[in-house]
């Protein structure tokens with residue numbers, strides 16, 4: 001047991017988060033936080049360590065800094081790699097650099113069979129992030145604390161420094177005559193994070209309390225998710241539609257209803273982004289009556305004790321046709337084994353009179369938005385509707401997979 005408070009705290013966090021990991025990676029930027037992290041993890045001594053530095057090549061001298069980080073790792077006998085980023089495309093530079101950094105580190109971790117990668121986010125990062133997001137008017141989810149454990153890019157990321165302040169880490173390093181590189185962008189007031197850091201210092205805002213608020217919000221978020229999951233327990237899904245029990249939905253608090261509706265819209269519509277808050281709140285107000293509405297390509301309709309969310313036929317018809325052996329159509333259907341010349345497109349309303357769609361227990365719009373297999377402009381099969389004698393088995397021979405995908409966001 002160590003008497004130093006920084007070591008005691010970080011080692012306890014490592015026991016907790018990484019106790020079962022035989023190998024750990026360190027995302028080593030060369031700055032004070034991750035340099036301290038490397039030394040503290042080395043002192044902890046319970047896992048085999050490797051380190052990597054991403055050279056973004058965005059500042060002169062970045063390659064030299066990455067090499068110096070490598071030397072610091074080598075001094076502790078820790079193998080180190082420099083991962084080079086070459087920028088492609090344009091867009092938000094910081095966001096692209098961050099995304100690429102995580103991807104490069106994740107690939108490196110996989111290549112080296114590492115159980116998890118440690119990141120050097122601190123109590124200060126937690127507090128600054130909270131203020132930045134408050135400034136942007138984020139909701140409970142956006143304001144919640146950074147998690148100490150996170151799965152992303154196919155690997156586990158651990159943040160054992162979240163309980164320690166940046167100044168304490170710097171002092172810890174200085175007391176041991178250990179050096180680090182200061183990134184000049186940490187002083188650049190063009191960055192929102194830097195402005196927030198200065199505001200915290202000038203106003204004397206209490207960092208631990210800010211970080212605690214972020215953690216409390218994370219707990220509130222988790223409780224809301226659990227509650228929403230309970231209400232959704234009686235949900236049914238068929239033919240890519242979703243039905244939520246109407247009583248449970250109507251009696252749930254507004255925030256729970258909002259979450260359920262957002263999750264349902266993404267499940268049925270397959271959208272990459274959640275729908276905007278304003279239209280969702282508006283829809284929730286309308287749903288207090290018996291309104292039927294359309295939002296984000298999804299029909300929302302209270303009917304027979306359920307709140308139905310059905311893909312809007314017009315939106316499904318706009319979806320590009322699916323072709324080839326294996327594909328995902330309309331973001332929701334996985335189709336495998338189509339024959340050459342066959343396409344997946346929505347059935348549409350037109351062919352419905354000739355089909356026995358009621359026998360499948362579907363509603364009219366549900367049937368129209370469901371996938372059909374077409375050849376030479378003719379519908380030859382509609383596997384989610386009842387197979388009718390006209391279809392026969394022939395056109396479907398070879399169809400191996402045809403199922404609605406579950407979206408879990």
Ligand SMILES: Nc1ncnc2c1ncn2[C@@H]1O[C@H](COP(=O)(O)OP(=O)(O)OP(=O)(O)O)[C@@H](O)[C@H]1O
Pocket residue numbers: 026027028029033034052053054055056098101118119120121125
């Ligand atoms: N160039 C880099 N190479 C390796 N690891 C890095 C690099 N830059 C940052 N990291 C890792 O990420 C941690 C957090 O750094 P930083 O706050 O700059 O990045 P971030 O995750 O992009 O955060 P933010 O979202 O706040 O911008 C560092 O402590 C370090 O572990």
